[in-house]
Amino acid sequence: MRRLCHHPDHRDTGLTDHCHDRHVRWRGTKVTMKQFAFNPATVTIKVGETVTWENQDGADHNVIADDGSFKSADFGQGKTFSFTFTKAGRYTYSCHIHPDMKGTVIVQ
Numbered sequence: 001m002r003r004l005c006h007h008p009d010h011r012d013t014g015l016t017d018h019c020h021d022r023h024v025r026w027r028g029t030k031v032t033m034k035q036f037a038f039n040p041a042t043v044t045i046k047v048g049e050t051v052t053w054e055n056q057d058g059a060d061h062n063v064i065a066d067d068g069s070f071k072s073a074d075f076g077q078g079k080t081f082s083f084t085f086t087k088a089g090r091y092t093y094s095c096h097i098h099p100d101m102k103g104t105v106i107v108q
């Protein structure tokens with residue numbers, strides 16, 4: 001039986017026979033970084049789900065939680081950063097290269 005792979009790296013093919021189980025079972029949300037903004041700026045997920053940020057700008061960005069709970073390196077166009085949230089809460093974050101870029105992840 002073929003199963004859908006939901007992993008963002010495979011969203012263009014959608015369906016694969018060779019994805020790892022963790023890809024097939026991947027549950028998550030994508031936030032794009034475009035025109036120096038996070039979109040959507042606020043996402044709501046469940047405990048255990050993953051948020052993947054994808055940079056669609058020519059400039060590098062990063063994703064750093066205000067409370068330090070997650071922190072990416074700087075990454076460029078077409079690259080992604082993922083974090084799996086294991087605790088409920090409200091996480092605010094920003095891009096430290098462009099401090100006006102702010103976002104929130106609400107984990108329920």
Ligand SMILES: [Cu+2]
Pocket residue numbers: 036060061062095096097098101
């Ligand atoms: Cu930035």
